[in-house]
Amino acid sequence: MCAAQAVEDFVKSEYEHGFVTEIDSDTLPPGLDEGVVGAISARKGEPEFMLEWRLKAYRHWLTMPTPRWASVHYPPIDYQAISYFSAPRKKEGPKSLDEVDPALLETYEKLGIPIEEQKALAGVAVDAVFDSVSVATTFREKLAEAGVIFCSISEAVHDHPQLVEPYLGSVVPHTDNFYAALNSAVFSDGTFVYVPKGVRCPMELSTYFRINAKSTGQFERTLIIADEGSYVSYLEGCTAPMRDENQLHAAVVELIALEGAEIKYSTVQNWYPGDAEGRGGIYNFVTKRGDCRGPRSKISWTQVETGSAITWKYPSCILRGDDSVGEFYSVAVTKGRQQADTGTKMIHIGRNTRSTIVSKGISAGQGHQAYRGLVRIAQRAENARNHTQCDSLLIGDKCGAHTFPYIEVKNPTAQMEHEATTSKISEDQLFYCRTRGLSAEDAVSMIVNGFCKEVFKELPMEFAVEAQKLLSISLEGAVG
Amino acid sequence: MLSVKGLTANVDGKQILKGLDLEVGPGEMHAIMGPNGSGKSTFAHVLSGREGYEVTGGSVRFEGTDLLGLEPEQRAQKGIFLAFQYPVELPGVNNTYFLKAALNAVRKARGETELDAVSFMRLMKERLKILHLDDSLLKRAVNAGFSGGEKKRNEIFQMTLLEPKLAILDETDSGLDIDALRIVAEGVNALRSPERSMIVVTHYQRLLDYIVPDYVHVLAKGRIIRSGGKELARELEEKGYSWIAGEEAA
Numbered sequence: 001m002c003a004a005q006a007v008e009d010f011v012k013s014e015y016e017h018g019f020v021t022e023i024d025s026d027t028l029p030p031g032l033d034e035g036v037v038g039a040i041s042a043r044k045g046e047p048e049f050m051l052e053w054r055l056k057a058y059r060h061w062l063t064m065p066t067p068r069w070a071s072v073h074y075p076p077i078d079y080q081a082i083s084y085f086s087a088p089r090k091k092e093g094p095k096s097l098d099e100v101d102p103a104l105l106e107t108y109e110k111l112g113i114p115i116e117e118q119k120a121l122a123g124v125a126v127d128a129v130f131d132s133v134s135v136a137t138t139f140r141e142k143l144a145e146a147g148v149i150f151c152s153i154s155e156a157v158h159d160h161p162q163l164v165e166p167y168l169g170s171v172v173p174h175t176d177n178f179y180a181a182l183n184s185a186v187f188s189d190g191t192f193v194y195v196p197k198g199v200r201c202p203m204e205l206s207t208y209f210r211i212n213a214k215s216t217g218q219f220e221r222t223l224i225i226a227d228e229g230s231y232v233s234y235l236e237g238c239t240a241p242m243r244d245e246n247q248l249h250a251a252v253v254e255l256i257a258l259e260g261a262e263i264k265y266s267t268v269q270n271w272y273p274g275d276a277e278g279r280g281g282i283y284n285f286v287t288k289r290g291d292c293r294g295p296r297s298k299i300s301w302t303q304v305e306t307g308s309a310i311t312w313k314y315p316s317c318i319l320r321g322d323d324s325v326g327e328f329y330s331v332a333v334t335k336g337r338q339q340a341d342t343g344t345k346m347i348h349i350g351r352n353t354r355s356t357i358v359s360k361g362i363s364a365g366q367g368h369q370a371y372r373g374l375v376r377i378a379q380r381a382e383n384a385r386n387h388t389q390c391d392s393l394l395i396g397d398k399c400g401a402h403t404f405p406y407i408e409v410k411n412p413t414a415q416m417e418h419e420a421t422t423s424k425i426s427e428d429q430l431f432y433c434r435t436r437g438l439s440a441e442d443a444v445s446m447i448v449n450g451f452c453k454e455v456f457k458e459l460p461m462e463f464a465v466e467a468q469k470l471l472s473i474s475l476e477g478a479v480g
Numbered sequence: 481m482l483s484v485k486g487l488t489a490n491v492d493g494k495q496i497l498k499g500l501d502l503e504v505g506p507g508e509m510h511a512i513m514g515p516n517g518s519g520k521s522t523f524a525h526v527l528s529g530r531e532g533y534e535v536t537g538g539s540v541r542f543e544g545t546d547l548l549g550l551e552p553e554q555r556a557q558k559g560i561f562l563a564f565q566y567p568v569e570l571p572g573v574n575n576t577y578f579l580k581a582a583l584n585a586v587r588k589a590r591g592e593t594e595l596d597a598v599s600f601m602r603l604m605k606e607r608l609k610i611l612h613l614d615d616s617l618l619k620r621a622v623n624a625g626f627s628g629g630e631k632k633r634n635e636i637f638q639m640t641l642l643e644p645k646l647a648i649l650d651e652t653d654s655g656l657d658i659d660a661l662r663i664v665a666e667g668v669n670a671l672r673s674p675e676r677s678m679i680v681v682t683h684y685q686r687l688l689d690y691i692v693p694d695y696v697h698v699l700a701k702g703r704i705i706r707s708g709g710k711e712l713a714r715e716l717e718e719k720g721y722s723w724i725a726g727e728e729a730a
Contacts, residue, residue: 423571427531432568434552435528435561436582436638437589446581450572450621 057174057184156192190221226261259294271307278337281309288315292324316345319353334367363399487538498702514699557589559645570622653687665690685717
């Protein structure tokens with residue numbers, strides 16, 4: 001069979017996770033004004049400082065224009081048509097899985113999320129976010145023993161305001177960008193992690209996100225603080241059900257690494273990408289940023305982005321502390337009508353700071369993607385080093401890949417490297433594999449996985465397996 | 481084993497094969513020689529099922545099956561192997577992983593059990609020795625950054641692993657120095673058996689000093705115009721292709 005047909009099939013392979021769970025939601029009517037911001041804060045029973053913070057962000061948001069610089073195209077979003085709060089109907093948070101709404105558990109089952117014993121055996125604590133409120137938390141005791149706080153951000157606001165108040169918005173201020181401002185005003189829930197001095201978090205922390213209630217934007221807020229000399233690895237994965245209209249997902253993730261601390265943040269993103277015409281997919285406009293605040297700290301972002309109609313995302317590192325290290329490893333797949341404008345920013349401020357960027361983009365069908373990366377070396381950043389590698393793989397002849405590297409160097413001792421390649425899966429490669437007995441589909445999957453290997457090896461073991469599986473699912477029916 | 485009758489084929493709308501006939505019996509080694517542009521490589525690719533090589537007439541039967549109706553991987557699974565003139569690089573795809581996947585795909589199709597990692601490693605190490613290849617090859621990406629000679633040896637190494645019933649060697653000697661040529665020939669000869677047939681496509685007689693064919697065919701303008709024993713190759717080397725072409729014309 002011909003490769004063009006193969007690509008057609010690949011493009012047509014349906015989203016596997018499209019189904020909607022019937023659950024009563026406690027939902028605010030659509031619309032946004034100060035009253036809605038107040039209502040969100042009130043429903044969550046937040047202290048006064050949070051309401052003030054939200055309102056400040058909301059007022060600032062009103063003054064900001066929608067960003068238009070990204071290489072993505074979509075109709076204007078009506079922010080008054082979105083409902084800003086949706087919570088599964090549960091008065092008290094469940095203490096164990098027995099108390100969790102069985103329909104929720106069923107959804108997780110369908111997604112193959114082993115929230116129960118399997119996960120326990122794997123040593124992963126799961127803080128599952130279903131829509132906007134955390135409904136199940138495991139392993140809290142074990143983490144508490146180590147002094148690690150791992151809870152929803154709403155809980156953290158109540159129970160640990162002394163940690164939330166000084167750090168929230170300290171990496172991504174509400175003035176940062178349009179979507180960050182919106183998120184700051186209306187965020188419903190998210191995850192909070194604090195790892196105390198010298199503690200190595202005893203397990204990988206993991207959260208599964210899933211947008212569910214119809215027409216509800218999801219505004220997650222994540223704050224991770226690694227105190228001096230600590231280490232934490234955080235995994236984030238998500239899928240979303242079928243949907244008719246576009247959904248806005250504007251999350252903010254803030255990471256803070258103090259002296260000698262290390263944070264490893266891994267994402268597998270598989271939001272609903274929309275149908276064959278690109279209708280109904282998620283708009284994933286996320287602000288993720290880490291602050292290497294102390295000397296010798298390290299922040300590492302690894303992402304595998306296969307979903308969403310539009311992705312607009314630049315997990316970044318501010319290398320403030322001397323000798324701090326920032327890393328960004330990314331695999332982004334766009335097929336069908338998906339668009340992605342993604343990359344990173346590495347801001348070198350401290351001396352002897354180092355950063356590594358490895359970006360792998362795969363485009364198929366009519367998918368379009370852009371790598372956009374900024375490496376900035378500030379004046380006092382003596383001996384800063386950056387290595388950037390940016391590779392694009394094209395499948396078929398209707399897709400596109402673009403690279404926009406920005407480099408600003410204000411210190412002459414800096415060492416910068418930038419490598420970029422664009423390649424195609426060639427007919428020769430496919431034929432070669434097939435003459436060895438491999439199906440064209442296996443061949444594509446093998447070549448794509450080979451292309452992504454550098455990034456996959458940065459993922460925690462079980463996530464690497466999941467990521468490969470995800471790519472294989474994407475490629476199912478690619479050729480046959 | 482292989483029966484080709486009146487095969488005609490087009491590439492980019494141009495007729496390259498113009499009625500090719502060839503019978504290959506079990507265990508036989510056939511050499512196909514001919515000048516540039518005679519259709520040698522086209523024939524090799526048509527046998528393997530390459531896209532873009534349009535068969536317009538004739539038949540190809542392999543052990544009684546109509547080969548032309550099969551996909552390239554199905555042909556491979558039936559036991560046909562093509563050693564490429566220009567082996568293709570697969571950056572990032574680990575050689576061991578690739579070979580294991582290929583071997584197990586072939587074994588599965590034949591109804592054999594898949595090899596586990598340990599038996600597979602043992603088999604590979606044993607076969608590496610035949611081709612005087614270093615273990616480090618197993619850790620590298622398929623053909624990526626290989627020298628010309630390494631690529632060709634890797635082709636024959638793959639062949640020793642996949643143990644095909646019919647091996648087609650397309651200009652395996654091109655780009656090889658005399659030492660590499662000898663090693664490749666040793667590998668090929670080690671695989672000769674009463675059940676395994678081979679078709680060696682070559683431009684020069686040189687290779688046939690090391691891999692001695694049972695039959696030699698001369699391909700010109702898309703047809704086999706002369707067949708004979710191994711002495712035909714030597715005669716060709718002395719007199720050149722124009723000798724036969726001239727006779728044809730006359």
